[in-house]
Amino acid sequence: MTQDIHQDKILILDFGAQYTQLIARRIREIGVYCEIWAWDHDPADIPKFAPKAIILSGGPESTVEAGSPRAPQIVFDSGLPVLGICYGMQTMAMQLGGKVESGHSREFGFAALTPTMSCRLLDRLSDTPAVPMGEGESWMGQQQPSAAHAAADGSFGVWMSHGDRVTALPAGFAAVASTHDLPLAAMADETRRYYGVQFHPEVTHTQHGTELLRRFVVDIAGCQTLWTAENIIEDSIVRIREQTGSEHVLLGLSGGVDSSVVAALLKRAIGDRLTCVFVDTGLLRHGEGDQVMQMMAANMGVKVVRVNAGPQYFSELKGVDDPEAKRKIIGRLFVEIFEAESKKLSDVKWLAQGTIYPDVIESAGSKTGKAHVIKSHHNVGGLPERMHLKLLEPLRELFKDEVRRLGVALGLPREMVYRHPFPGPGLGVRILGEVKPEAAEVLQRADHIFIDELRKWALYDKVSQAFAVYLPVKSVGVVGDARAYEPVIALRAVETIDFMTAHWARLPYDFLDHVARRIVNEVRGVSRVVYDISGKPPATIEWE
Numbered sequence: 001m002t003q004d005i006h007q008d009k010i011l012i013l014d015f016g017a018q019y020t021q022l023i024a025r026r027i028r029e030i031g032v033y034c035e036i037w038a039w040d041h042d043p044a045d046i047p048k049f050a051p052k053a054i055i056l057s058g059g060p061e062s063t064v065e066a067g068s069p070r071a072p073q074i075v076f077d078s079g080l081p082v083l084g085i086c087y088g089m090q091t092m093a094m095q096l097g098g099k100v101e102s103g104h105s106r107e108f109g110f111a112a113l114t115p116t117m118s119c120r121l122l123d124r125l126s127d128t129p130a131v132p133m134g135e136g137e138s139w140m141g142q143q144q145p146s147a148a149h150a151a152a153d154g155s156f157g158v159w160m161s162h163g164d165r166v167t168a169l170p171a172g173f174a175a176v177a178s179t180h181d182l183p184l185a186a187m188a189d190e191t192r193r194y195y196g197v198q199f200h201p202e203v204t205h206t207q208h209g210t211e212l213l214r215r216f217v218v219d220i221a222g223c224q225t226l227w228t229a230e231n232i233i234e235d236s237i238v239r240i241r242e243q244t245g246s247e248h249v250l251l252g253l254s255g256g257v258d259s260s261v262v263a264a265l266l267k268r269a270i271g272d273r274l275t276c277v278f279v280d281t282g283l284l285r286h287g288e289g290d291q292v293m294q295m296m297a298a299n300m301g302v303k304v305v306r307v308n309a310g311p312q313y314f315s316e317l318k319g320v321d322d323p324e325a326k327r328k329i330i331g332r333l334f335v336e337i338f339e340a341e342s343k344k345l346s347d348v349k350w351l352a353q354g355t356i357y358p359d360v361i362e363s364a365g366s367k368t369g370k371a372h373v374i375k376s377h378h379n380v381g382g383l384p385e386r387m388h389l390k391l392l393e394p395l396r397e398l399f400k401d402e403v404r405r406l407g408v409a410l411g412l413p414r415e416m417v418y419r420h421p422f423p424g425p426g427l428g429v430r431i432l433g434e435v436k437p438e439a440a441e442v443l444q445r446a447d448h449i450f451i452d453e454l455r456k457w458a459l460y461d462k463v464s465q466a467f468a469v470y471l472p473v474k475s476v477g478v479v480g481d482a483r484a485y486e487p488v489i490a491l492r493a494v495e496t497i498d499f500m501t502a503h504w505a506r507l508p509y510d511f512l513d514h515v516a517r518r519i520v521n522e523v524r525g526v527s528r529v530v531y532d533i534s535g536k537p538p539a540t541i542e543w544e
């Protein structure tokens, strides 16, 4: 290893924008490591982290309200380049002596941005190639502006979402771009390398947005682009070897993307010092237990122990209908099984898991008390402190799309890398209320029909996640002239970038009709199928 891939990095201070993770993903795509911290994270940690530049994110609050969040003073004392996006621009203007006002016209959606003065961030940006919108990305359901907006005056399409605006610049700044409704759409102090943009360069609907971010992190902040799949793999392997020495590792393997990528990494790093444990909880999808074992045998060449724990899960879940209580029981059983298996093997000191960066950010959010705990994901914060195994989580710094790129680079097959995510508690949180084996069987069959048809209609890769849910409410039906009084199956399919927010998928009516008919005809005990048209927020993706 010649260079440290974390050497040149960016710090993103989060003011609570919906798109903060997107800023981080764009910077990572550019090839630079970055981390997201809450805006009120201890400022003393910033010099220790030693970023090459700082980005201030957008946020829902208004800088004109008393007590609204501010960037810590060290941001402006550090001499580092700073980019403020939306709220970040507004607070930067405010903190450096400018002015922000509320109550002018709001801008929401597309606007044509016209550069009004030369600056390193925006100069001839419209001459650079525009990046097409990514798969599954739609911004509040609006369409990407067409290239026709690229005009002779250098204007290009950007996305706005704000009510407040900067109305007076701080000393040292110049106004560098405007829109039809907004005279101060971007500001720059080239000497101090401070920039503010009212629009969102991180959404793909802003043309040249990634190029703007690249200019900031590479040209202006001087970061090298060392964050690539190959380098990440090489770095992880070195770190895993250092951490584990000659000790053995047990990996909780679910057959999902994350843990499969961990398996491939560990295999390269420590070879046969790895044993994988796959728990068949009885709450997996139809035929999944066998499929995972076959897939692992065919592609991975790792040792996998399958533990058939269905009866144990059903008996511990008997009579329990609270979703959080169910998650805790399922999580506890996972750990108990991992511990029991590790004792059967000699010298196992580590438990490896497929925890990824969004899991870490979300659990940090709940620790600071700012974010509500909506769901306790079974693998985060759920591990008992007295566990005798040490935790190994090589994907802790990565986003899902980075994990997928690693999977591809490690040679995993496409169907493994692009599988829809499946939660560890499985059908346990898709059977509402008490989990009974009979319900699991009905749900497995209905879900299987839905997924099977999505594949046949070439829709599987167009949605980010799809599944069926078992609703224990009974509804009246008429089946073959007889009265039926049976539970309901709900179908859910979503499109999402990061699973933090989601749109319901606009699946074709003909498709839904076909799936509903197949379910009612083929699955005994179901006479009504409904389609879930809730977005996240306000709903979550899973029903529990």
Ligand SMILES: Nc1ncnc2c1ncn2[C@@H]1O[C@H](COP(=O)(O)OP(=O)(O)OP(=O)(O)O)[C@@H](O)[C@H]1O
Residues within 6 Å of the ligand: 251, 252, 253, 254, 255, 256, 257, 258, 259, 260, 277, 278, 279, 280, 281, 352, 353, 354, 355, 379, 419, 420, 421, 422, 423, 424
């Ligand atoms: N059935 C299982 N057997 C063993 N370990 C599991 C099982 N289900 C989940 N885990 C462990 O919990 C971790 C988190 O689960 P999660 O579903 O978030 O990730 P994943 O299954 O690896 O990937 P995906 O998000 O694609 O489903 C997994 O990486 C794995 O270590």
Ligand SMILES: O=c1[nH]c(=O)c2[nH+]cn([C@@H]3O[C@H](COP(=O)(O)O)[C@@H](O)[C@H]3O)c2[nH]1
Residues within 6 Å of the ligand: 327, 375, 376, 377, 378, 379, 421, 422, 423, 424, 425, 465, 499, 500, 536, 539, 540, 541, 542, 543, 544
């Ligand atoms: O490993 C997991 N353990 C859990 O307890 C859990 N709960 C939800 N999910 C998955 O997380 C994503 C977001 O789901 P929600 O919108 O329902 O919170 C979706 O992809 C969900 O499937 C879980 N994954």
Ligand SMILES: NC(=O)CC[C@H](N)C(=O)O
Residues within 6 Å of the ligand: 017, 057, 058, 059, 060, 061, 062, 063, 085, 086, 087, 088, 161, 162, 163, 164, 165
């Ligand atoms: N997206 C944002 O950052 C919005 C900032 C601020 N809340 C406004 O409405 O102007």
Ligand SMILES: [Mg+2]
Residues within 6 Å of the ligand: 254, 256, 421, 422, 423, 424
């Ligand atoms: Mg999973």
